Amino acid sequence: MRILIVEDEKPFAYILKKGLEEEGYAVDVAYNGEDGLFMAANEPSDVIILDIMLPGVDGMTILKTIRRAGVKTPVMMLTAMDTLADKVTGLDGGADEYMTKPVLFEELLARIRALLRRASDTKTSVIEIDGLSIDMATHGVKIDGKDVALSAKEYALLEYMALNRNRVLTRISLSEHLYGHDFDLDSNIIDVFINRLRNKLESGSGRRLIHTMRGAGYVLKG
Amino acid sequence: MLSSIKAKIIIFYMGVFFLALSTLGAVLYFSIGKIVYDSVDASLLSRARALSVLINDNISESGSRASFDFSEDITREYGLNAGVFFQIRLPDGTIVKKSNSLGGSELPADSEGGGAVFETAFLNGVPVRLINYRMAVEYATGAGKGHVAGGRRAGLIVQCAEEIRGQLKLLRSYRIILVGSIVFIMFASASGGLLIAGKALAPVKDISDTVSRISEANLSERIKTEGIPGELAALASSFNRTFDSLDMLFRRQKQFAADASHELKVPLSVILSHSEIMLRRERTSAEYREAFKAVMEAAKMMSETVSKLLASARLSGERTELRLEDINPADLVCEAAGLLGPVAGRAGIRINGPERVAGRIRGDRAMLMELFFNLLDNSIKYNVSGGTVDISVRNETDFVVTEIKDTGIGIPENDLGRVFDRFYRVDKSRSRDTGGAGLGLSICDLIVKLHGGRIDIKSAPGSGTAVSVYLKRAPDDAEA
Numbered sequence: 001m002r003i004l005i006v007e008d009e010k011p012f013a014y015i016l017k018k019g020l021e022e023e024g025y026a027v028d029v030a031y032n033g034e035d036g037l038f039m040a041a042n043e044p045s046d047v048i049i050l051d052i053m054l055p056g057v058d059g060m061t062i063l064k065t066i067r068r069a070g071v072k073t074p075v076m077m078l079t080a081m082d083t084l085a086d087k088v089t090g091l092d093g094g095a096d097e098y099m100t101k102p103v104l105f106e107e108l109l110a111r112i113r114a115l116l117r118r119a120s121d122t123k124t125s126v127i128e129i130d131g132l133s134i135d136m137a138t139h140g141v142k143i144d145g146k147d148v149a150l151s152a153k154e155y156a157l158l159e160y161m162a163l164n165r166n167r168v169l170t171r172i173s174l175s176e177h178l179y180g181h182d183f184d185l186d187s188n189i190i191d192v193f194i195n196r197l198r199n200k201l202e203s204g205s206g207r208r209l210i211h212t213m214r215g216a217g218y219v220l221k222g
Numbered sequence: 223m224l225s226s227i228k229a230k231i232i233i234f235y236m237g238v239f240f241l242a243l244s245t246l247g248a249v250l251y252f253s254i255g256k257i258v259y260d261s262v263d264a265s266l267l268s269r270a271r272a273l274s275v276l277i278n279d280n281i282s283e284s285g286s287r288a289s290f291d292f293s294e295d296i297t298r299e300y301g302l303n304a305g306v307f308f309q310i311r312l313p314d315g316t317i318v319k320k321s322n323s324l325g326g327s328e329l330p331a332d333s334e335g336g337g338a339v340f341e342t343a344f345l346n347g348v349p350v351r352l353i354n355y356r357m358a359v360e361y362a363t364g365a366g367k368g369h370v371a372g373g374r375r376a377g378l379i380v381q382c383a384e385e386i387r388g389q390l391k392l393l394r395s396y397r398i399i400l401v402g403s404i405v406f407i408m409f410a411s412a413s414g415g416l417l418i419a420g421k422a423l424a425p426v427k428d429i430s431d432t433v434s435r436i437s438e439a440n441l442s443e444r445i446k447t448e449g450i451p452g453e454l455a456a457l458a459s460s461f462n463r464t465f466d467s468l469d470m471l472f473r474r475q476k477q478f479a480a481d482a483s484h485e486l487k488v489p490l491s492v493i494l495s496h497s498e499i500m501l502r503r504e505r506t507s508a509e510y511r512e513a514f515k516a517v518m519e520a521a522k523m524m525s526e527t528v529s530k531l532l533a534s535a536r537l538s539g540e541r542t543e544l545r546l547e548d549i550n551p552a553d554l555v556c557e558a559a560g561l562l563g564p565v566a567g568r569a570g571i572r573i574n575g576p577e578r579v580a581g582r583i584r585g586d587r588a589m590l591m592e593l594f595f596n597l598l599d600n601s602i603k604y605n606v607s608g609g610t611v612d613i614s615v616r617n618e619t620d621f622v623v624t625e626i627k628d629t630g631i632g633i634p635e636n637d638l639g640r641v642f643d644r645f646y647r648v649d650k651s652r653s654r655d656t657g658g659a660g661l662g663l664s665i666c667d668l669i670v671k672l673h674g675g676r677i678d679i680k681s682a683p684g685s686g687t688a689v690s691v692y693l694k695r696a697p698d699d700a701e702a
Contacts, residue, residue: 009488009491011496011516011519011520012488012491012492014516015492015499015513016495016499018499019495019498019499019502022499022502022503080483080487080491081484082483082487083480100487101487101491102487102490102491102493102494102495103491103494103495104494104498105495105498105499105502106498
């Protein structure tokens with residue numbers, strides 16, 4: 001899952017990025033409005049966290065511009081502007097979530113998860129696929145009731161595939177959603193992670209969960 | 223209710239009406255009464271006179287007593303009608319003759335007095351009008367006018383009376399009609415007054431309704447001034463003016479609170495997120511150090527904002543005490559420039575001037591120091607590398623003018639009017655790269671205003687900013 005933070009308060013953006021990366025998210029940061037607008041329109045983010053008062057282009061303009069351009073990425077406004085009018089303007093302007101500073105990180109995480117679920121049409125934080133259960137709140141993964149230990153990146157890959165289950169995902173798109181744009185990685189790294197996941201999930205149970213679509217990519221299905 | 227204007231108007235109105243109507247009623251009643259009595263009295267008098275003429279006509283003397291003879295037809299004639307009576311008394315009260323109509327009763331004895339005396343009396347419980355007519359007796363024989371009954375002057379009392387039951391009844395009905403009309407008119411006028419007072423006071427009610435609807439949450443509503451009578455229009459518009467200034471005050475207060483909370487929320491969110499995220503797992507000491515540094519910076523920012531807020535609140539308070547002393551602005555701005563020298567040096571900015579100028583002002587040294595320090599700090603902060611800050615001081619007739627001119631980024635024209643507002647920043651992002659909460663210039667403005675001076679700002683984007691501080695010259699400072 002890849003998150004774009006558009007925030008001019010550098011120490012805040014920094015710690016947010018750090019906290020989110022520790023949760024397994026890939027994070028990009030834009031420190032001003034112009035960069036924010038460009039990245040929101042062009043980077044394949046899964047959630048955009050958007051401040052309103054920004055140098056250059058303000059957050060509301062960014063929001064309206066990308067919505068007009070057809071970008072459907074869930075947007076969470078995260079701002080110190082806390083009046084009812086601000087919230088209404090933000091939500092009506094196309095935001096999916098409006099949070100005011102100061103925000104508790106736990107809540108921010110829960111709301112990001114909710115946004116991701118909503119985007120993939122999943123109702124609860126636990127996804128079940130043929131004996132595989134993924135708890136997005138605790139990052140706990142079980143296969144037939146038995147815990148499976150995954151690294152942060154392995155988990156992130158699995159979660160992304162689970163949220164987009166039954167859909168064929170290319171190596172490029174997987175790596176884009178797993179890593180921020182600072183990483184210019186060979187998409188073969190995805191093959192390595194896929195192999196590790198298969199070992200941990202399928203070897204014990206003999207199930208096929210991750211299917212290779214030759215020439216196209218991978219799909220998670222029961 | 224009794225304290226309301228409406229009730230007072232009605233009570234006053236009714237009081238005046240009552241007084242006027244009852245006076246009129248009394249006058250009417252008594253004049254009618256007089257007319258009625260006068261007509262009765264006139265007929266009684268003429269009857270008494272007639273009797274006296276008849277008596278004189280046939281008086282005779284017998285022994286020591288005068289006697290007269292009333293023919294029965296006279297008695298009959300003047301006492302025929304029931305309700306009409308007469309009676310003749312001697313001066314000592316003895317009844318000599320009375321009309322048949324009196325029967326067994328008699329008319330009451332007269333009170334003292336001469337000529338004709340009228341009174342109202344009761345005869346067997348029936349009201350009568352009575353005349354006591356004293357007549358002189360002329361003797362038909364003997365020595366003409368003489369003495370009757372032992373040497374006293376001769377005289378008889380002719381008493382005529384007439385029942386006035388009918389007249390009294392008339393007066394009573396007249397009284398009832400009068401009182402009835404007065405009561406009716408009073409009620410009619412009271413309800414009329416109520417109507418008029420209600421109409422006259424309707425705009426007052428409108429005004430009070432509007433005023434009570436207007437509250438802190440709804441300060442934008444105003445009293446409608448059209449259709450309100452002139453006397454109240456002045457009241458309404460002065461109310462509206464008060465609401466205008468209250469509205470502005472509340473708005474400013476709200477804006478201030480919103481801005482202040484925003485200024486504190488940004489660093490607060492840095493502190494909170496760092497603490498929370500750091501505590502989620504074990505960290506290396508380098509990570510902790512980094513987090514603490516960020517937290518400290520944010521806390522410093524908050525502390526600066528808070529102290530500036532306090533300073534600003536203190537300066538705009540009702541009583542701000544100035545410790546006045548003689549100050550040479552040129553010296554003071556020089557001192558401030560000296561303090562900022564290293565900062566300017568690091569930023570690659572040269573500070574020029576000022577030349578020594580002798581003008582003196584009366585002012586608070588610490589406040590004016592803060593003023594110049596803030597202005598110079600801005601002219602360095604918003605300058606470009608290699609730029610300059612030129613300070614000059616000149617004397618005008620009433621003011622010592624200190625001008626600080628930079629070659630910085632300047633201020634767009636539509637921001638110029640608001641740079642003295644608290645928290646107003648030209649850069650809306652409130653990015654902290656240049657620091658400051660947007661309180662510096664508002665504090666400068668407050669300080670200068672407390673000293674009875676003013677600040678002028680001239681600026682254009684890209685061509686720098688010139689700030690002129692006008693401070694009043696000390697009264698004893700000689701014209702330079």
